[in-house]
Amino acid sequence: MDKFRMVFQFLQSNQESFMNGICGIMALASAHLYSAFDFNCPCLPDYNLLYGMGILFVPPVVLFLLGFVMNNNVSMLAEEWKRPTGMRQKDPSVLRYMFCSMTQRALIAPAVWISVTLLDGKCFICSFSTDIPLDKLGNQTDHELSERELKRILARIPCKDIFNGHEIVSREVAARYLRCISQAVGWFFVLTITFLAFLVRAIRPCFTQAAFLKTKYWSHYIDIERKLFEETCTEHAKSFAKICIQQFFEGMNKEMGLRHVHYQETQKEEDKEETEKLLGVTDQGTMNKVLKNWHRCKPPLNLNHDVCQNGNASAFNNHNVQFNNLSLPRREVAAYYSKV
Amino acid sequence: MERVQKYMQSGTEALMNIAALILTVISVKLYMTFEVFCPCLPGFNMVYGIGFMFIPPSVFLFLGLTINRYCILATEEHVRPVGGRTKNPAIMKNMISSTVQRALLAPVMWIIMSLLDGKSIICAFSESVNPEKFAELSNKTETELELLLAKIPCKKHDEEINISIRKAVSRYLRCLSQALGWSIIFLLILLAAVARALKPLLSNSAVAMQNSYWTRYTDFEEKFFDKACYTHNYNFAYKAISRYFESLENENRQYIFAIPKKKHDGKQDEKDYLDWITCPEQLDQVLEAWYDYRPPLNLNQNMQLHCEGERVTLSWVPNENNDGCVCSFRENGTSQKTAFKEF
Numbered sequence: 001m002d003k004f005r006m007v008f009q010f011l012q013s014n015q016e017s018f019m020n021g022i023c024g025i026m027a028l029a030s031a032h033l034y035s036a037f038d039f040n041c042p043c044l045p046d047y048n049l050l051y052g053m054g055i056l057f058v059p060p061v062v063l064f065l066l067g068f069v070m071n072n073n074v075s076m077l078a079e080e081w082k083r084p085t086g087m088r089q090k091d092p093s094v095l096r097y098m099f100c101s102m103t104q105r106a107l108i109a110p111a112v113w114i115s116v117t118l119l120d121g122k123c124f125i126c127s128f129s130t131d132i133p134l135d136k137l138g139n140q141t142d143h144e145l146s147e148r149e150l151k152r153i154l155a156r157i158p159c160k161d162i163f164n165g166h167e168i169v170s171r172e173v174a175a176r177y178l179r180c181i182s183q184a185v186g187w188f189f190v191l192t193i194t195f196l197a198f199l200v201r202a203i204r205p206c207f208t209q210a211a212f213l214k215t216k217y218w219s220h221y222i223d224i225e226r227k228l229f230e231e232t233c234t235e236h237a238k239s240f241a242k243i244c245i246q247q248f249f250e251g252m253n254k255e256m257g258l259r260h261v262h263y264q265e266t267q268k269e270e271d272k273e274e275t276e277k278l279l280g281v282t283d284q285g286t287m288n289k290v291l292k293n294w295h296r297c298k299p300p301l302n303l304n305h306d307v308c309q310n311g312n313a314s315a316f317n318n319h320n321v322q323f324n325n326l327s328l329p330r331r332e333v334a335a336y337y338s339k340v
Numbered sequence: 341m342e343r344v345q346k347y348m349q350s351g352t353e354a355l356m357n358i359a360a361l362i363l364t365v366i367s368v369k370l371y372m373t374f375e376v377f378c379p380c381l382p383g384f385n386m387v388y389g390i391g392f393m394f395i396p397p398s399v400f401l402f403l404g405l406t407i408n409r410y411c412i413l414a415t416e417e418h419v420r421p422v423g424g425r426t427k428n429p430a431i432m433k434n435m436i437s438s439t440v441q442r443a444l445l446a447p448v449m450w451i452i453m454s455l456l457d458g459k460s461i462i463c464a465f466s467e468s469v470n471p472e473k474f475a476e477l478s479n480k481t482e483t484e485l486e487l488l489l490a491k492i493p494c495k496k497h498d499e500e501i502n503i504s505i506r507k508a509v510s511r512y513l514r515c516l517s518q519a520l521g522w523s524i525i526f527l528l529i530l531l532a533a534v535a536r537a538l539k540p541l542l543s544n545s546a547v548a549m550q551n552s553y554w555t556r557y558t559d560f561e562e563k564f565f566d567k568a569c570y571t572h573n574y575n576f577a578y579k580a581i582s583r584y585f586e587s588l589e590n591e592n593r594q595y596i597f598a599i600p601k602k603k604h605d606g607k608q609d610e611k612d613y614l615d616w617i618t619c620p621e622q623l624d625q626v627l628e629a630w631y632d633y634r635p636p637l638n639l640n641q642n643m644q645l646h647c648e649g650e651r652v653t654l655s656w657v658p659n660e661n662n663d664g665c666v667c668s669f670r671e672n673g674t675s676q677k678t679a680f681k682e683f
Binding site: 119121136137172173176177179180183184187188190191194195197198201202203205206209210213214217218220221224225228229232279280281290294299301302303 | 406419624630
């Protein structure tokens with residue numbers, strides 16, 4: 001348990017390593033799923049290929065979609081894409097960056113499934129047993145069998161118990177041949193994926209590093225802002241509920257004419273604190289307006305100006321529009337030096 | 341456990357060592373899981389055997405390079421504009437050599453294991469064995485020999501070939517393979533011992549210490565910059581949301597934005613060095629400047645110069661051509677002078 005706690009603590013130390021941890025877990029789950037899966041080749045001429053290729057490609061698609069579902073940032077990306085422009089323009093490079101990083105993480109589990117399937121070989125043996133070159137592997141060349149009959153016999157190669165074509169081809173030889181090809185394809189697939197991952201990670205700084213820093217920062221900002229807003233709304237909901245119930249009980253108290261209501265000083269202080277936490281939003285209509293405005297008209301990324309929000313998304317201020325573009329043309333560098 | 345945790349938190353190098361070790365353990369476990377399925381067909385054996393010995397190590401090599409932080413830092417250091425800080429090629433060499441050394445551990449382990457095991461060598465070279473060495477093979481035709489030798493790695497073909505031939509050839513090839521494996525191990529250990537012992541004698545220890553210091557510095561600098569950006573992210577969002585609520589039109593505006601600030605691991609709030617930023621283009625300028633113009637490694641940016649009783653302040657800024665720094669100062673109440681220092 002100690003070990004798990006330590007690993008968990010390490011993974012939670014920042015957002016990125018947490019997501020990497022999730023990817024690792026999904027990859028392990030995918031490998032474990034394959035080993036637990038009971039592979040049953042149908043051993044019929046027209047069904048083998050369908051079954052084999054289905055096992056090779058359908059679970060990866062499911063795992064890919066699962067990877068997207070388990071990623072918290074998917075809803076963030078969708079929201080950012082769909083929101084009205086309001087007072088804050090959208091930056092397509094930020095959206096692209098978020099989509100790319102999510103896709104990369106979601107591709108890990110499917111890649112593991114495909115690699116494990118190919119390296120194991122059963123899927124290839126099932127799919128391609130009818131296509132083996134009999135001139136190289138066959139025992140005899142002059143068998144008087146129709147093509148249909150031959151295919152039917154070869155289709156039974158994956159099934160040890162019912163194979164009855166030992167005179168035509170040895171089952172071991174055919175299985176070994178197909179497994180070798182499958183392993184070769186599997187290792188090449190793994191090599192290609194690893195090489196691509198290496199290129200993407202190691203060579204990427206050579207391209208547009210400055211723009212990359214900006215998009216990484218702003219995509220992280222969108223995430224943090226969203227979380228902080230949700231936290232704010234949760235706190236508000238708590239205070240709202242608390243005060244609402246308090247007011248109800250006070251009302252009941254007055255109605256039932258009970259005396260001896262004793263408020264201590266500290267209680268009054270707490271009440272004041274709770275009321276302050278309401279941030280001036282004290283009724284349902286106003287709260288709905290606040291939430292609607294947050295989505296329809298995100299405030300500008302500018303802490304200098306006092307902008308009045310009147311619930312109208314067309315409250316544009318030309319001055320603000322200039323300042324809201326997240327990606328700006330490059331400026332001269334000579335004037336800047338770091339103060340750190 | 342606590343010691344392991346403490347080691348893990350001691351820096352990037354410790355993490356990279358642990359990652360290299362984990363990858364090596366994975367490579368050993370994978371080798372033990374995967375069986376060598378020799379095709380036992382003429383022409384295919386060599387390809388499979390050599391492929392089995394070299395393709396998985398390449399995969400581990402690329403994996404090791406990808407997960408290593410110094411690899412990315414080296415590329416960034418290589419690609420960045422010179423700015424206020426000249427590039428030090430020794431740092432890049434240091435980073436790349438430490439990356440490659442760690443990444444080579446898992447592939448070398450796989451190759452040594454396959455040599456000591458011998459199965460892939462038997463598969464690859466069973467067809468190239470000299471038949472004259474073995475008495476049983478001397479009286480076979482060429483085509484028969486070809487088929488026979490190709491089937492040697494596979495035990496299941498024992499009904500077709502004599503068990504003693506198979507055992508003789510396998511034993512011979514396995515001996516060669518193990519001899520090669522052990523000599524590689526011996527050579528590597530010798531190389532490592534010699535390198536470790538002779539390195540301080542052949543290279544300049546002072547320079548090596550400097551390079552290792554500045555390598556670690558580059559790593560810490562990047563981490564600190566990221567951390568400062570993320571702290572600012574949080575504070576910017578906090579201020580933006582508080583402004584949003586402040587701007588609502590309602591009667592009761594007497595309140596404090598009362599959301600408690602996030603505590604980082606129970607410590608004090610991190611200082612936000614970018615507190616003065618109020619709009620996005622200022623931040624974009626900061627990020628661009630960080631990339632385009634790395635500051636010089638000199639913390640005395642405002643140097644005090646005492647000149648015959650009169651204190652003057654020096655402050656170096658890059659000139660327009662970006663090939664040096666200029667500063668302007670007065671001496672003894674004379675007119676303003678400028679000094680120029682090349683990068």
